[in-house]
Amino acid sequence: MQLNTKMKRLAQIPPLAVIESEALRLLAFDGEELTLERDEVLFRQGEMGDCGYAVLSGTIALERKAEMPTPVRLIKAGSLIGVNSLIIETERPASATARDKAFLIKLPRRLVLRVVDAFPSAAMALNDYIATGLAEQARALERIAQSIDLIARSYRSSETLTGT
DSSP states (O other): OOHHHHHHHHTTSTTGGGSOHHHHHHHHHHSEEEEEOTTOEEEOTTSEEOEEEEEEESEEEEEOOOSSOOOOEEEETTEEEOTGGGTSOEEOSSEEEESSOEEEEEEEHHHHHHHHHHOHHHHHHHHHHHHHHHHHHHHHHHHHHHHHHHHHHHHHHHHHHHTO
């Protein structure tokens, strides 16, 4: 794929969409192109992550094995998989498998860290993106906790009324 085409596609993916063109050029030039065929595994749950993946075409299914079944999350073109692995070594929380032929760019942590070191605005954009995601997760967890508290209070009230 042409460098300019890769840059244009990367520029459509948050948080890469807000970083300066020279930083994007470095990611597009040094990022590793990958093509996955249908049902090909990108990574497995529990593996250590040392990179993120920009999905430029196709669909990737993220599946998490847990005691309680979790729904499959489909990641389409214009998405970034493994944001946390761009910055720190972390365990992959799910397995990623191509649902159809997919084209990705692998963004190794060492490359991303080199870019954020050289381009402070790129560092701020990535920081803001991660902070926003964490804040959204915290709000969702707070809503869940409030719902559980409401159910628990309702249950305690019914116990009091019935004498059980």
